Amino acid sequence: MKTVKIEGFLTALTPVVHGGDEKTGAESLLRRMRFYVDGERMEIPYIEGNAIRGYLRRLIMQDFLEKVKYEVTSERLYHCLYAGGVLEEVSEETSGKLDIELRKKIRRFIPPLSLFGASISNQAFSGKLIVGKALPICRELKNYIPVPTVTDTSIYNLLTFDFATRRAERDLPASISRIEKKKKNEAKVQMLYRYECFVPGTRFYHWFTLMDTTPIEDSCFARLIELWRERPFIGGRNASGYGMIQIDYKLPIEMQTYGAAFYNKFINENQAKIREVLSYLEKL
DSSP: OOOEEEEEEEEEOOBBOEEEEEEEETTTEEEEEEEETTTEEEEEOOOOOHHHHHHHHHHHHHHHHHHHTOOOOOOHHHHHHHOOOOOOOOOOOTTOOOOOOHHHHHHHHHHHHHHHEETTEEEEEEEEEEEEEEEOOOOGGGTTSSSSSOOOOGGGGGGEEEEEEEEEEOOOOOOTTTHHHHHHTTOOOEEEEEEEEEEEEEEEEEEEESOOOOOHHHHHHHHHHHHHHOOBBOOGGGTTTTBBBEEEEEHHHHHHHHHTHHHHHHHHHHHHHHHHHHHHHHHH
16 A cells, blocks of 8 residues: 655745635635644634645646647536536446446546546546645644644734725616616715735645555646646635745655656557547546
């Protein structure tokens, strides 16, 4: 059994927004998780591993399809590649049956899918990549981050609120609303809302674990980190300038040596077979 843990740091270069489920009126708070700190339970903001995983999955899948020059036409396959698939009802005859040969083809010819896992039709298989939660490096989490840190900064010094406005234009064309036309001289409606965010300079501890991966899959992971460095974002509101980060991971020596070369070479040499497998998956 092969298990490789890759640890690293993410540093916020702009404010980072990662909204949770709790909202108070026009105010959105960061996602929080309960920790046991100094004998008491405490809620600490963090970045959910599934959010990072989803963003990276979309990056590598788009890159993969562009490399093999394949355009997905099936909604089912699209969800399988980009979101992991959807649950489907199947007949009793096919329920629970494993297509071993299909699984082998997917593992061999679609490395990103092998890393992230998916379900399609009645076939479901787990990924080989585990994505950890990104924890802010602060005094309160010193016992939860397994790396030496020299900070005595409290989590409260790493948080702030930013705000934005939404404006509803009242001066609309008559074709849209006759009532609004009558009110065209009224003041425009403006709503102010706030959202909590990590301040620039916040550092996060983060990790990945690769389980039983092949050299091609390891190389695919190296390509994934390359793509993330090209588009170094995390959390929400990226289009408004939020979530830009500096990415720093300590990759294993072998992975540093060959990087994404194995993966890129594999795709170039097997494009026809890869397109064949993708085409078959579209018909399931």
